[in-house]
Amino acid sequence: MTISTANLGFPRIGPRRELKFALESFWSGKITETELRDAASALRVAAWARQHAVGVDIIPSNDFSLYDHVLDTSVMVGAVPPLYDALGALDSLAVYFAMARGTRTVSGDEGCIHGHNAASDVPALEMTKWFDTNYHYMVPEVRPEQEFRLAGTKALDEFVEAKALGYHTRPVILGPVTWLLLAKSTAPGFEPISLIERLVPIYAELLQGLAEAGAEWVQIDEPALVLDLDETARDAFRMTYGMLKAAVPAMKLQLTTYFGGLGDNLETVLALPVDGLHLDLVRAPEQLEPVLLSARPDLVLSLGIVDGRNVWKSDLDRLVDWLKPVVAKRDIVLAPSCSLLHAPIDLALETSLDPEIAEWLAFAVQKLEELAVLGDALNGDRYAATAELVANAEAVAKRRESQLTNDPAVRRRLASIDADTSQRALPFAERAALQRDRLRLPALPTTTIGSFPQTSEVRKARAAHSRGDLDDTAYRDFLRQETELAIRWQEEIGIDVLVHGEFERNDMVQYFGEKLAGFAFTKAAWVQSYGSRCVRPPIIYGDVSRPEQMTVDWWCFAQGLTDRPVKGMLTGPVTILNWSFVRDDQPRELTCRQIALAIRDEVVDLEAAGAKIIQIDEAALREGLPLRRAEWQGYLDWAVECFRISSSGVRPETQIHTHMCYSEFNDIIAAIGAMDADVISIETARSKLELLDAFSTYRYPNDIGPGVYDIHSPRVPTVAEMEHLLLKAAETLPAGQIWVNPDCGLKTRKWEDVKPALVNMTAAARAVREAVQ
Numbered sequence: 035m036t037i038s039t040a041n042l043g044f045p046r047i048g049p050r051r052e053l054k055f056a057l058e059s060f061w062s063g064k065i066t067e068t069e070l071r072d073a074a075s076a077l078r079v080a081a082w083a084r085q086h087a088v089g090v091d092i093i094p095s096n097d098f099s100l101y102d103h104v105l106d107t108s109v110m111v112g113a114v115p116p117l118y119d120a121l122g123a124l125d126s127l128a129v130y131f132a133m134a135r136g137t138r139t140v141s142g143d144e145g146c147i148h149g150h151n152a153a154s155d156v157p158a159l160e161m162t163k164w165f166d167t168n169y170h171y172m173v174p175e176v177r178p179e180q181e182f183r184l185a186g187t188k189a190l191d192e193f194v195e196a197k198a199l200g201y202h203t204r205p206v207i208l209g210p211v212t213w214l215l216l217a218k219s220t221a222p223g224f225e226p227i228s229l230i231e232r233l234v235p236i237y238a239e240l241l242q243g244l245a246e247a248g249a250e251w252v253q254i255d256e257p258a259l260v261l262d263l264d265e266t267a268r269d270a271f272r273m274t275y276g277m278l279k280a281a282v283p284a285m286k287l288q289l290t291t292y293f294g295g296l297g298d299n300l301e302t303v304l305a306l307p308v309d310g311l312h313l314d315l316v317r318a319p320e321q322l323e324p325v326l327l328s329a330r331p332d333l334v335l336s337l338g339i340v341d342g343r344n345v346w347k348s349d350l351d352r353l354v355d356w357l358k359p360v361v362a363k364r365d366i367v368l369a370p371s372c373s374l375l376h377a378p379i380d381l382a383l384e385t386s387l388d389p390e391i392a393e394w395l396a397f398a399v400q401k402l403e404e405l406a407v408l409g410d411a412l413n414g415d416r417y418a419a420t421a422e423l424v425a426n427a428e429a430v431a432k433r434r435e436s437q438l439t440n441d442p443a444v445r446r447r448l449a450s451i452d453a454d455t456s457q458r459a460l461p462f463a464e465r466a467a468l469q470r471d472r473l474r475l476p477a478l479p480t481t482t483i484g485s486f487p488q489t490s491e492v493r494k495a496r497a498a499h500s501r502g503d504l505d506d507t508a509y510r511d512f513l514r515q516e517t518e519l520a521i522r523w524q525e526e527i528g529i530d531v532l533v534h535g536e537f538e539r540n541d542m543v544q545y546f547g548e549k550l551a552g553f554a555f556t557k558a559a560w561v562q563s564y565g566s567r568c569v570r571p572p573i574i575y576g577d578v579s580r581p582e583q584m585t586v587d588w589w590c591f592a593q594g595l596t597d598r599p600v601k602g603m604l605t606g607p608v609t610i611l612n613w614s615f616v617r618d619d620q621p622r623e624l625t626c627r628q629i630a631l632a633i634r635d636e637v638v639d640l641e642a643a644g645a646k647i648i649q650i651d652e653a654a655l656r657e658g659l660p661l662r663r664a665e666w667q668g669y670l671d672w673a674v675e676c677f678r679i680s681s682s683g684v685r686p687e688t689q690i691h692t693h694m695c696y697s698e699f700n701d702i703i704a705a706i707g708a709m710d711a712d713v714i715s716i717e718t719a720r721s722k723l724e725l726l727d728a729f730s731t732y733r734y735p736n737d738i739g740p741g742v743y744d745i746h747s748p749r750v751p752t753v754a755e756m757e758h759l760l761l762k763a764a765e766t767l768p769a770g771q772i773w774v775n776p777d778c779g780l781k782t783r784k785w786e787d788v789k790p791a792l793v794n795m796t797a798a799a800r801a802v803r804e805a806v807q
C-alpha cells in the first residue's frame with residue numbers, strides 16, 4: 035500500500051508579509067503591476083521550493099491569491115457584476131481590486147477598503163468570514179440571468195509556472211457547489227445554487243485545460259460538505275461530480291472537505307464518482323471508521339491529521355499507532371486537516387518566544403515536516419524517522435507535564451464560582467433607572483465603538499518602541515498626546531460618551547494576549563485576515579489569569595482630561611478565545627471561563643477607578659458558532675455565561691456595553707438577550723437597519739446602538755442619511771432605547787474621513803432628538 039504526503043494550501047502572505055507590502059505599494063502607486071506580479075511570483079516560487087525541500091510529495095498550485103481565493107473563483111467563472119464592467123477586462127487587476135476594495139477617486143488610501151465616494155466610483159463586494167475562521171472572503175454575487183464563461187487562466191498559469199520549475203503540482207480549485215452556496219443573489223428569493231448546471235461546464239473546461247497541460251490530479255475544495263445541507267444541495271453535488279467525471283474522465287478529482295465532519299452528508303459523498311476524498315480528522319476523527327467501512331476500495335483517502343487551524347505539535351506516536359492498521363489496508367495520503375492559510379508560516383522566524391513553549395509549537399513549515407516524518411514512519415521506515423519521532427515524543431511529553439500550563443490558583447478560583455458570578459445584582463429595568471440618574475445623558479446619546487485611526491505615525495512609534503529606538507517615556511508621552519487630542523476633539527464635536535481611542539493597542543486581541551498570563555505572543559507569526567491585512571493571534575498555552583491591570587491607566591489618563599464619561603474598553607472573553615490559538619489539551623469552554631475571570635478582574639478595577647461605563651467587545655461571539663446547528667446551543671450557553679462572568683462583578687449603576695460587528699442576529703437573538711448587557715452596539719448601516727427587526731420582534735429590552743455609519747467605507751455619510759436611519763430605528767424601537775454610533779471601530783479609517791463623518795453623526799442625533807421628543 036502506498037503512503038504519500040500532501041499539502042492543501044500554503045500561506046500566501048509571505049514570511050515577512052511581502053505580499054502585504056507589495057499590494058499596499060501597488061495600491062498607492064509606488065510600484066507597477068509588473069512589479070506586483072513579480073513579487074507574487076517570487077512568493078509562489080519560494081513556497082513551492084520550501085514545500086519541496088521539506089519533502090511534501092503532493093504540492094499545491096493555485097493556492098496563492100493576490101487578495102482572496104473566492105474572489106479568484108468568481109473572476110475565473112466570469113461572475114463579475116455589471117457594475118465593474120466599465121473598469122476593464124474581466125480578468126484585469128483593475129476589475130479584480132475594484133471588486134475587492136471598491137474604487138475611490140479621492141486621495142489614495144491603503145485602508146480604503148469596501149468603499150466608494152464619487153458618483154463614478156464603485157463599491158467593493160461584500161466581505162464575510164470564511165466558515166468559522168478569522169479569514170474573510172469576498173462574497174460572490176450572481177443574478178438569475180447569470181451566464182458563466184471561463185474568463186480567467188490563473189489556475190492553469192500557476193500550474194504551468196510550477197511545472198516550468200520542475201514542480202508537478204496538484205492545482206487547488208474552490209468547488210462549484212461551495213462557491214454557489216457562498217454566493218448571494220441580487221434578486222430577492224433567487225437561490226444561487228439553481229445556477230449549478232450552467233456553472234459546471236466552465237469547471238469541466240478548466241479541468242480539460244489542466245489535463246492538457248499535464249495535471250493528473252486536481253484538488254477541489256468543497257468545505258460546504260461539512261455543513262447542514264438540504265436535498266437541493268446534495269443533488270447539486272451528485273450532478274456536479276457526475277458531470278465533471280463524465281466530461282473529463284482522465285482528470286483525477288480529489289474532493290476536499292475540511293473544518294468538520296461529513297456527518298449526514300457521508301452517504302452522498304461516498305457515492306460521488308471522485309478519485310480521492312480528503313477528510314478533516316482533527317475536527318472529526320470519528321468519521322474515519324465509517325468511511326473505512328463504506329468507501330470504495332479504490333477511493334484514495336487523504337487523511338487530514340495535522341491541525342491546520344492551530345499551532346501545536348502533533349503527537350506523532352499517537353498518529354502512527356492510529357494509522358498503522360489503516361495503511362496496511364489501503365493507499366492513503368497524509369495531509370494537514372485544511373489549507374495552511376490559517377497557520378503562521380515558520381516557527382524559525384519567531385526568535386523571542388520562551389524556548390520551553392516554542393518547543394511545543396509547529397507552524398506551517400513544521401507541520402509539513404511532521405507529515406514527512408509520519409510518512410516515513412508509516413512507510414515501514416520507522417528507523418529513518420526515529421530521531422524525529424523521539425524528539426517529537428519528548429516535546430509532547432514535556433508540554434503535557436509542564437508546570438507552565440497549570441496554575442492551581444486559577445483552577446481553585448474557577449471551581450469556586452457559582453450562579454451569582456454570572457448574574458448582575460439587579461434586573462435591567464432597575465439598573466437602567468440607576469444608570470440614567472447617574473449618567474444624565476440626553477436621549478439618543480452619541481458614542482463611538484472605541485478605536486480611532488491607527489495612523490502610520492502611531493504604528494511607527496510603536497514599532498520604534500518595540501525596537502528600542504523610542505524609550506518608554508517618549509512612547510507613553512506620544513500616546514498621551516494622541517489620546518488627549520482625541521478627547522478634546524470628541525468634546526468639541528459634542529459626543530456624549532467618549533472613548534480614549536485605543537492608540538496604545540496593536541490589536542484588540544493581541545494587546546490583551548500580551549498582558550495576560552497563560553498567553554504567549556509572537557512577533558512574526560502573521561496570519562492573513564483579509565487582503566493585505568493580517569493578525570498575530572496570541573497563543574493560549576496555559577491557565578489564564580491577569581497578573582496586573584491592563585487598561586486602567588489609560589482609562590484614568592483619558593477620564594482625567596474631561597468631565598464627560600469615558601468608556602472603559604475591553605475585549606470580551608469569547609472574542610479573545612475565538613481570535614487566539616487555543617490550547618487543545620482541555621475544553622475550549624474551560625479556557626474561556628478562565629479568560630472571563632481575568633476580564634472580570636479588569637472590569638471590577640475599572641469600576642473601582644471610577645469608570646461609570648465599561649464596554650466589553652464580543653465581535654467574534656456570533657462567528658464562533660459551530661458550523662452545525664445542532665451544536666449551537668451548547669456553544670451559546672457557555673459563551674453567554676462567559677460574557678456574563680466578565681460583566682457581572684460591577685454594581686448595578688455601572689453601565690455595561692458590548693459591541694458586535696458582522697452581526698446577523700436573527701437566529702441567536704435570545705442568546706444576545708441573555709448576555710444582558712445594558713447597551714449593545716451592532717453593525718446595521720450596510721443592511722439599512724434591517725437587523726433591527728430581530729431586536730424588535732424579540733422585544734429586546736435593553737438599549738441598542740444600531741450603527742448608522744458604515745465604517746468600512748471612507749465615504750462620509752451625510753447628516754440627512756443618518757437622520758433618516760435614526761428615524762427609521764425610532765419606528766422599530768422605543769426612542770429611549772436607542773444610542774447613536776458608527777458600525778464598528780475606526781482604526782482602519784483616516785482622520786480626514788472620520789472627522790466629518792462623526793460631526794455629521796452628532797448633528798443627525800441632535801436633529802432626531804428634537805423630532806422624537
Ligand SMILES: CN1c2c(nc(N)[nH]c2=O)NC[C@@H]1CNc1ccc(C(=O)N[C@@H](CCC(=O)N[C@@H](CCC(=O)N[C@@H](CCC(=O)O)C(=O)O)C(=O)O)C(=O)O)cc1
Pocket residue numbers: 168488490493494496497539540541542543544563564566567568569570613653782
Ligand atoms: C475586527 N477585526 C479583527 C479581527 N481579528 C483580530 N485579531 N483583530 C481585529 O481587529 N478579525 C476580524 C476583523 C479583521 N479586521 C482587521 C482590520 C485591520 C487589521 C490590520 O490593520 N492589521 C494590521 C496589523 C495590526 C497590528 O498588529 N499592528 C501592529 C504592527 C504594525 C506593523 O505592521 N508594524 C510595522 C512597522 C510599522 C511602520 O513602520 O509603519 C512592522 O512591524 O513591520 C501595531 O500596530 O503595532 C496589518 O497591517 O495587517 C487586521 C484585521
Ligand SMILES: N[C@@H](CCS)C(=O)O
Pocket residue numbers: 483484485542603651653693695778779780781
Ligand atoms: N473596540 C474595538 C472593537 C472593534 S470590533 C474597536 O473599536 O476597534
Ligand SMILES: [Zn+2]
Pocket residue numbers: 483653693694695777778779
Ligand atoms: Zn466591530
